[in-house]
Amino acid sequence: MSAIDTLPPLREVIAKHQLSARKSLGQNFLLDLNLTAKIARQAGDLSQCDVLEIGPGPGGLTRGLLAEGARKVVAVEKDTRCIAALQEIATAYPGRLEVINGDALKIDPLEHLTPPIRVAANLPYNVGTELLVRWLTPPEWPPFWQSLTLMFQREVAERIVALPGTKAYGRLAILAQWRAEARIAMSLPPGAFTPPPKVSSAVVHLTAQPEPRFPADAGILSRVVAAAFNQRRKMLRASLKGLAPDIEDRLTAAGIKPTDRAEQISLEAFCALAREIEKT
Numbered sequence: 001m002s003a004i005d006t007l008p009p010l011r012e013v014i015a016k017h018q019l020s021a022r023k024s025l026g027q028n029f030l031l032d033l034n035l036t037a038k039i040a041r042q043a044g045d046l047s048q049c050d051v052l053e054i055g056p057g058p059g060g061l062t063r064g065l066l067a068e069g070a071r072k073v074v075a076v077e078k079d080t081r082c083i084a085a086l087q088e089i090a091t092a093y094p095g096r097l098e099v100i101n102g103d104a105l106k107i108d109p110l111e112h113l114t115p116p117i118r119v120a121a122n123l124p125y126n127v128g129t130e131l132l133v134r135w136l137t138p139p140e141w142p143p144f145w146q147s148l149t150l151m152f153q154r155e156v157a158e159r160i161v162a163l164p165g166t167k168a169y170g171r172l173a174i175l176a177q178w179r180a181e182a183r184i185a186m187s188l189p190p191g192a193f194t195p196p197p198k199v200s201s202a203v204v205h206l207t208a209q210p211e212p213r214f215p216a217d218a219g220i221l222s223r224v225v226a227a228a229f230n231q232r233r234k235m236l237r238a239s240l241k242g243l244a245p246d247i248e249d250r251l252t253a254a255g256i257k258p259t260d261r262a263e264q265i266s267l268e269a270f271c272a273l274a275r276e277i278e279k280t
């Protein structure tokens with residue numbers, strides 16, 4: 001019998017530990033272990049990796065990650081009620097699960113995990129986006145993670161993988177695609193969760209690239225993209241005029257028409273513009 005078979009069904013775990021879902025913590029649990037195993041498989045080969053899981057809740061995805069052979073899982077959960085339930089999983093997998101009762105926004109992953117590190121999470125939407133932006137903009141590249149496998153609202157997932165010329169294309173797409181490869185790995189209907197959220201969800205898988213796709217200074221690119229998409233309906237010569245007095249010339253030098261709008265500009269062209277702006 002494998003370790004996972006010795007653990008009770010998640011509904012029993014929830015009843016035993018009185019884990020009624022709390023809206024304030026964005027709790028929509030995954031109770032189908034076939035589904036959590038499938039999500040864990042999207043994270044790739046875990047056998048040589050430590051896995052950081054954020055928001056394990058009652059531990060459905062945690063079980064999937066361990067059963068998929070993760071070398072070690074470090075699970076960070078804010079809700080103290082879940083900790084005893086997670087400790088039962090740790091007992092079934094001796095030495096392979098470390099449970100941290102804390103806020104994912106406040107921990108330093110490298111204090112707890114050894115590279116190579118993969119990240120997997122089914123997180124509340126607001127925390128997920130904040131962490132994703134943070135993980136995509138570290139002071140140094142490559143980042144601490146090799147891959148991120150994260151659940152988002154379908155609409156946010158589409159913004160991460162969006163291409164130019166679409167409504168979903170914006171800052172998140174540029175951040176995600178500049179130094180990572182991003183794809184939607186799975187779609188999930190509201191009914192996959194307990195309780196069901198109002199909207200559909202999707203799992204996004206991001207793989208860190210060793211080098212940026214196109215050269216650019218991270219800080220300048222970030223400022224250009226933020227200014228361009230903050231006023232996405234304006235022509236770039238207007239939305240970017242605060243970045244350089246001769247912005248029209250710099251746009252032209254980067255191969256961009258000053259009358260274009262942010263939505264039309266490829267990642268490559270944004271990087272070319274960041275390089276032009278960097279020139280004194």
Ligand code: SAM
Binds near residue numbers: 058061103121
């Ligand atoms: N992973 C579990 C599953 O799939 O069933 C639970 C998912 S539920 C959407 C999100 C989980 O994240 C909850 O258990 C919640 O308590 C936890 N959480 C919310 N904010 C958090 C934070 N800042 N740091 C760590 N965990 C957090």
